[in-house]
Amino acid sequence: xxESVAASVAALANQVMSIGDLAERTGLSVSAIRFYxxxxxxxxxxxxxxxxxxxxxxIRRLSFVLVAQQLGFSIEDIRAALASLPQGRTPTxxxxxxxxxxxxxxxxxxxQRMTRLRDYLDGCIGCGCLSLKKCQLVNPADGxxxxxxxxxxxxxxxxxx
Amino acid sequence: xxESVAASVAALANQVMSIGDLAERTGLSVSAIRFYxxxxxxxxxxxxxxxxxxxxxxIRRLSFVLVAQQLGFSIEDIRAALASLPQGRTPTxxxxxxxxxxxxxxxxxxxQRMTRLRDYLDGCIGCGCLSLKKCQLVNPADGxxxxxxxxxxxxxxxxxx
DNA sequence: CCTTGACCTCAAGTTAGGTTGAGGAATTAC
DNA sequence: GTAATTCCTCAACCTAACTTGAGGTCAAGG
Numbered sequence: 001x002x003e004s005v006a007a008s009v010a011a012l013a014n015q016v017m018s019i020g021d022l023a024e025r026t027g028l029s030v031s032a033i034r035f036y037x038x039x040x041x042x043x044x045x046x047x048x049x050x051x052x053x054x055x056x057x058x059i060r061r062l063s064f065v066l067v068a069q070q071l072g073f074s075i076e077d078i079r080a081a082l083a084s085l086p087q088g089r090t091p092t093x094x095x096x097x098x099x100x101x102x103x104x105x106x107x108x109x110x111x112q113r114m115t116r117l118r119d120y121l122d123g124c125i126g127c128g129c130l131s132l133k134k135c136q137l138v139n140p141a142d143g144x145x146x147x148x149x150x151x152x153x154x155x156x157x158x159x160x161x
Numbered sequence: 162x163x164e165s166v167a168a169s170v171a172a173l174a175n176q177v178m179s180i181g182d183l184a185e186r187t188g189l190s191v192s193a194i195r196f197y198x199x200x201x202x203x204x205x206x207x208x209x210x211x212x213x214x215x216x217x218x219x220i221r222r223l224s225f226v227l228v229a230q231q232l233g234f235s236i237e238d239i240r241a242a243l244a245s246l247p248q249g250r251t252p253t254x255x256x257x258x259x260x261x262x263x264x265x266x267x268x269x270x271x272x273q274r275m276t277r278l279r280d281y282l283d284g285c286i287g288c289g290c291l292s293l294k295k296c297q298l299v300n301p302a303d304g305x306x307x308x309x310x311x312x313x314x315x316x317x318x319x320x321x322x
Numbered sequence: 323c324c325t326t327g328a329c330c331t332c333a334a335g336t337t338a339g340g341t342t343g344a345g346g347a348a349t350t351a352c
Numbered sequence: 353g354t355a356a357t358t359c360c361t362c363a364a365c366c367t368a369a370c371t372t373g374a375g376g377t378c379a380a381g382g
Contacts, residue, residue, distance in 0.1 A: 018349095020358065030359085031341055039339090049348045051359055071275060072233060075339070107279045111272060114232060118268045181328060191329085192371055200369090210378050212329055236369070 015056040016045070022054045026062045033062065040079050041065055060096075061085070071107060176217040177206070183215045187223045194223065201240050202226055221257075222246070232268060 023030045036042055037052075042061060044052040061082065068078045081103060085095050184191045197203055198213075203222060205213040222243065229239045242264060246256050 018358080029341080032339085034360095035340055047348095049359085051348070069339095104279060107275060111275050111279070114268060114272050114275070118265060118272070179328075190371080193369085195330095196370055208378095210329085212378070230369095 016053040017056070019044075019052045019054065022058060022062070025059050026066065028062060028066070036062070036065065036075075039075050041075065041082060064099075068103065071110065073106070177214040178217070180205075180213045180215065183219060183223070186220050187227065189223060189227070197223070197226065197236075200236050202236065202243060225260075229264065232271065234267070 017025075019030050019033055022028075023033055026033075028036075033042070037044065042054070042058055044054045044058065047053050064082070065075075065078055068081070069075075073081075081099050084099055178186075180191050180194055183189075184194055187194075189197075194203070198205065203215070203219055205215045205219070208214050225243070226236075226239055229242070230236075234242075242260050245260055
């Protein structure tokens with residue numbers, strides 16, 4: 001049985017696919033998928049010829065990566081999240097539920113933080129803060145303060161990046 | 162009148178300050194402020210000795226940069242936004258209002274996009290999508306589709322980054 | 323004055339997240 | 353069976369957003 005037929009059978013039976021197929025399915029580039037492998041986000045099997053063979057569940061895995069990145073999570077964040085998924089078997093619904101709950105919570109945090117910043121901005125515009133017309137009156141000790149007003153109070157502890 | 166006294170007087174009268182002072186006020190590092198200058202985010206004057214002298218309004222300017230960055234805007238985005246502010250004079254409230262409206266709208270978009278993605282995620286978990294138990298039944302033509310389901314429908318046009 | 327800390331410029335290094343290209347092997351299509 | 357694809361590895365390059373360091377100047381206190 002030639003490789004091509006074997007591959008087709010395998011593709012139908014075991015749901016494996018090449019990196020090119022996976023790229024088409026996820027909208028990622030082939031190079032990005034290989035890169036993600038070096039970062040531990042996917043761990044494909046290899047066929048006899050050394051080519052990568054992906055499971056159908058890897059489509060979800062990479063889709064998850066895409067979504068998470070859109071939301072501003074780093075690859076390391078995502079790797080950590082995905083680490084809770086099984087490597088050998090196809091993840092069950094419970095597996096995904098667990099990971100998604102964490103994800104959802106972090107997402108809620110971000111949405112809240114953004115909303116808070118938006119409101120802060122509105123507030124400043126409202127009070128004329130940003131034009132420095134009123135804030136100097138409201139906050140006369142400005143020049144003496146180690147930590148003045150401004151985004152830091154909104155941004156929290158994130159100083160000196 | 163020695164430089165020191167002149168500087169103090171100027172600082173009180175004209176509200177100018179050194180890069181170190183500005184760093185302390187904004188929470189940014191000195192090197193970051195210089196870097197922002199190369200990117201056109203601030204354009205300080207120089208004193209006789211060639212040292213940078215900032216206006217008090219630059220605190221707001223850089224605070225704005227900090228907030229915008231937190232929200233995921235690039236330096237180029239921010240530069241473009243700040244370009245609408247006057248360079249010579251201290252920005253008026255109207256100046257800031259204008260820039261903030263744009264900013265606010267972009268922020269709203271992002272919040273909405275995040276919320277949409279969160280809901281999408283919830284939906285998928287709910288239907289078992291991510292575990293691939295039901296989606297294969299729901300979407301039997303999956304293997305034939307050029308553009309299958311997945312995050313792309315949520316992410317919009319953002320393909321092949 | 324004169325020392326010490328803050329500044330200056332300019333070049334090079336750093337991390338994240340990939341892309342591009344060279345040189346070669348494996349598949350697929352006719 | 354052979355030509356065109358696709359895939360492989362590995363090294364180098366790329367952008368964004370800064371930091372670090374070398375070598376030298378400026379300014380504020382005693």
